[in-house]
Amino acid sequence: MSRSKGSTTGIEWLGQKGPGYPIVLSCRARLARNIEGLPFPSIAGEEDLERARGIILEAVSRRVAEDRDWDVRFAEELTRDELSLLVEEYIVSASFGERPSGRAVALNWPGACSVTVNEEDSVKIHSVMPGAQFNKVWQKTDKIDSRIEGEVAYCFDERLGYLTSCPCNVGTGLRVSAMMHLPALVTTGEIARTIAALDHAGMYVRGLYGEGSGVAGNLFQISNRRTLGLTEEEIVSHVESMVTRVVDNERTARKMMLRDSPVESSDRVYRALGVAERARRMFLYEALELLSMIKLGVEMDLLAVEEFSILEAGVAVSPYHVRRFLDGDIEEEDVNRERAAQLRRVLGV
Amino acid sequence: MNIFCDECRKNIATVFLTKISGSEVSKVQLCENCAGKMEEATKAANLIAFLPQILTDLEGMDDQLVDEVLSGELIECTSCGTSYNDFQKMGFLGCRECYRAFGEPMGQVILEFQEAEEHLGKMPGKASRGARLRKKLMELERCLERRVAEEKYEAAATVRDQIRKIESSLNGEADAGEPE
Secondary structure (H helix, E strand, O other), X not given: OEEOOOOOOOOHXXXXXXOOOOOEEEEEEEEEEOEOOOOXXXXXXXXXXXXXXXXXXXXXXXHHHOOOOEEEEEHHHOOHHHHHHXXXXXXXXXXXXXXXXXXXXXXXXXXXXXXXXXXXXXEEEEEEEEOOOHHHHHHHHHHHHHHHHOOOOEOEEOOOEEOOOOHHHOEOOEEEEEEEEOHHHHHHOOHHHHHXXXXXXXXXXXXXXXXXXXXXXXXXXXXXXXXXXXXXXXXXXXXXXXXXXXXXXHXXXXXXXXXXXXXXXXXXXXXXXXXXXXXXXXXXXXXXXXXXXXXXXXXXXXXXXXXXXXXXXXXXXXXXXXXXXXXXXXXXXXXXXXHHHHHXXXXXX | OOOEOOOOOOOEOOEEEEEXXXXXXXXXXXXXXXXXXXXXXXXXOXXXXXXXXXOOOOOOOOHHHHHHHHOOOOOXXXXXXXXXXXXXXXXXXXXHHHHHHOHHHHHHHHHHHHOOOOOOOOOOOOOOHHHHHHHHHHHHHHHHHHHHHOOOHHHHHHHHHHHHHHHHHHHHHHHOOOOO
């Protein structure tokens, strides 16, 4: 296991296709744990945060990494640019760098798994896979968890299960989610009913960058709300069945668009392509919306643009990835200009 | 994350909204009560919400607000010093003892949010035999319900026998002096 400050990147899963493609882009499982005998990170002092970091990284190094490609980054050693790149690649949450003291992330690029230390909880174990492979992604995460647990005593209560900083994660500490691209549900307005139904069925619906973020590019993260009183397998199968239904709704909405308003549908996707080809200044939100519409056009055989990954393209136009093409004193206007160029490069237009 | 309403910070949020205004996108989570108030006070002109409720700033101030701000559970965790008020405002607990220290209101929060009171999932190696048996028992009880609903009575009888066996084993442990 090596410790580095280097900036990214090995996010191969972003561009890969899995079951449920092109509607389910990726799936993710996350386990939240705390260390027995230490306070939770929200109130812990520097000394306890350092201790927690030492305990977890030691366990990861001995039991999980075993000399394979794990890479450790300490939050306080990363520059703002490096941190932002990790956020834009969905490796850490936006809050990771807000209080960097004692925080770290151990990453395994090829396996698309990570262990984050001292965020909301002492330990967060993440795995990501392309498409809808919920059971596999859970098993992968579970395996890492069990190995760490071989070395670390987790905070566990026999009645409430794994104790977490927020009671919304107590019990299993498991959040299983899918990143979905739902442009037709949004265009037809059916998304409101779908979200209301998901909410009713105990699911969270969030935007591209997870908790607290807005919706952009018609990309939605759908995950379980309850973490207690269910087995991990029940949570996984509940999320899977909900996601399957949403996929079905999106497919129907696409058929409806083509059947009920073929001219309007084709106009929408061609307009998006037209703007992407000609615009010389672009905000992130607009770029994501255009990418979404163009992708829909490609998938509905309306546009002759080469097939691309919307997640990969979304990352490529995000602020700190665009900044890598620029030098010197960078103004926001420079980023917006470069983003328009980057969008054309991504689309090959 | 915080599970409480963004407005009153007292009730559990059950309504999740996405608010888009120009290029600004924000998320709001509210309890039924505050969502209702917002809906009444709506100025919908520049808002698109993804849920049936459309919202804007909360305008009404009433006696209930006084109650929300100036009353509440006065409990503090002796182990880490986090108060119940801290938890409501910030959404985080300080240590494992907070779960016990915040007693009844904490139990309510968990029950309301999780719709459950007991862990059924993975257990670490250190969990006691009693805890494992209790978990197995709950799983079997749910299995029994399913078998009966499916009218598979023979299979149900087998499950019931397993349940009795575990129950007697658990009772045996209780008799042997294990604290309840």
